[in-house]
Amino acid sequence: MSDNAPLLAVEDLSIMIGRQAENLVDGVSFSVMPGETLCIVGESGCGKSVTALALMGLLQTPPVHITSGSVRFDGHDLLGLSVDDWSDLRGDRMAMIFQEPMTALNPAFTIGDQIAESVMRHRRIGAEAARARALEMLERVGIPAARTRLDAYPHQLSGGMRQRAMIAMALANDPTLLIADEPTTALDVTIQAQVLQLIRDLQRESGTALILITHDLGVVAEVADKVAVMYAGRIVETAPVEALFNDPQHPYTIGLIGSLPGLEAGQRGSRLATIPGLVPAPESMPAGCRFADRCPFATATCAEAPPLREIASGHAVACHYAPLEEHCAPEQAA
Template sequence: MKSDTPLLDVRDLSIRVAGVKPLLVDGISFALDPGQTLCIVGESGCGKSLTSLALMGLLQTPPLSITGGTARFAGRDLLTMTRQELGHVRGDRMAMIFQEPMSSLNPALKIGEQIAEAVRRHKGVGRDAARARALQMLERVRIPAAARRLDAYPHELSGGMRQRVMIAMALANDPELLIADEPTTALDVTIQAQILDLMRELQAETGAAMILITHDLGVVAEMADQVAVMYAGRIVEKGPVAQIFDDPQHPYTIGLMSSMPSLGARADRLVTIPGVVPQAADMPAGCRFASRCPFRSGICDTVPPLSSVGNGHDVACFHAPLEQAPRPKAVSA
C-alpha cells in the first residue's frame, strides 16, 4: 500500500557505543508505508536489532547512544520524544515482538495478566474488560483452550505458544507499526511456518505496517514487500523484494543468496563468503565489505553512497551494476 507520507521515515540514523570511534549503526535510512512489510536482513552483529531498539526507545544508554538522524512516526520524531511521550506510543501505536519470549515475558505473572496490563495501560479500561480483551487476543492467535491458558504461567507453555502470546500482547491495542525481531529463531521449522502464517494473516486483518528483522532469506522471500540488506552497521542494498532477489547488485547480497541451501540434490558445495565481519573498533574508513569483496578496487577506500540502479532499487557499491564491472578477483579466506 503506497501513501504520500510514509508511516515511518528513518533518515541517517546513527548509533555509537562508548569508547569506540566507528559507528555501530552508520547513517541508515528507510521508509515504511501503512500495511507494508520491510525485512531488514543481515548477519548477526550487523546492527539490525540495535536499529529496532532505537526506534522503540529501548537502547541501553549508556553505553549506547544515538548520535544523529531522525525517525518520524506518523509525523513525529521518535528520537526526540520524552520518556513519557514514548510511553504513550510504545505498546499502543507501535509494538515489538522479541526473539526469545521466555526472556521477554514475566515468569512471575500469568499470561492473561500480562496482556491485560498492556490494554489497561493504554486504553484506560477496567480489569474485566482488559481480561476479556486478553482472552479475545489468545483466541485470535489460535491458542487452544484459551480461557484456561489465561491463567497459565509462561513456563507452562511451549516455545511456539509463548511466541503466540507475544504476538497477542503486541497486537492487543491494534498498533499501526509492529516490529518483529527474529520472531521464529528459537522455533522448529514447522512452528516457524505457523507463526509466519499467523503474523501475515493478522497483519492483513489490521493493516499494520511491519518491520521484520531476520537473517533468514527464506523468511524474507515469504514475508517482505521491501528489503534492506545490512552489513557492519550500514544498509548496502535496499528495494522491492522481487528486485533484490531477481537482480541483487551488492556483492554481499549475492554472497548471502549464493550461500542458501536449496531443496533436492546438490552437486556442488555451498558458496561461502571469505573473511569475517570487521570488529566494531576496526571498521575500515571506506566500504566495510571491501576486504571480503572480489570487485574491490582503490575507489573502495572511500564510502560508497546508496545510489539508484532503477525501479526503487538502491545499492551502496561503486561497481554496480555488477554486470558492467571488471572481472571479479579471488579473495582469500
C-alpha cells in the first residue's frame, strides 16, 4: 500500500431508484485512506445507507441502479465486478456491520457456525480451525464465556452481545475496510459506549479503515478522523472532524449542530436553533441547491446547484455563500 493512495475512492457516484427524475444519491465523491475513519452523517433519507450498500455491492438492482461514477477499492474498480468477484471480496477484504444485529444474523444458526462459515468461505482452512478462529474473535470482542457462546443462537444473546458477535464476524478475516451502518443506534447508551470503544480498539490494533454511517454527531465527535455531511443525496460539507465542529460552513451543518440539545451555549430554558421544514421527498427534489427551501440564507442564486469547493485543506463545502460571515453579514447589529 503506497502512502498517498486512498484505500477507497468514490468519484461522482449517483444512484437512482426506478424512474424518478432526480438521483437519490447525486454526484457523491469521497475517499478513505488506509486505517482512517470517515463518518458519513445525515438525517433519515439523506442517502447515507444507500451509499454504504452501493460500496458493498448490495444494492437491489432493479429498482435501484447506479447511474454514474466510479468506486475504486485498493486500485480495483468495484462497479465492474461480477457477482462471484463481489462474493470473494465481501466479508474478506471489505466487511459490513449493520444497525440491527437481530435481523442481520441468521436466527437458525449458532454464532460460532456463522463466524466459522465466513472464515471457511474465504480461507482454505478446515472446520476445526475455523471454529478456533471464531472463538478467538469472540474473545477479542469481549464476549464473556466465549466458549459457551459459540453454541448460542442469536436470540440467546442481548443486543449488545449480538452487536459484538456481528463485529467479530465482520473482522474475522481481517478486512482492510469496515463499513458500519449505525452500529450503535439500537443500543443503550452504556452499551453504546462499550461498542464504540471496542470498534476503536480493534481498529487501532488491526489498522482497518472504517466508514461509519450515523445520524449522531456525538458518535461522530468520538470516532471520526474525517466527516462527510450528507443532505438529500448530496455531500454538502466534508471536513476533518475538528474543523467540522469548530468551523462549520454549510448552513445545514450549522443548523444540525444548533439542533443538538445541551450544545448551544444557553441551556435550560433556551430554545434550540431549529431547521425549519422537512427534507424534500425523493420524487420532488429541488433542481438547484437541495437545502435552499429550508435555508435562511437562500437567494435566487441557489437555484443553481453549488459545487463542492475546497475552502481550507481537506475542508470543502457546497454553498454559494460560504463563508457566511463574508457573504451574508447582518445589515443590523443583533
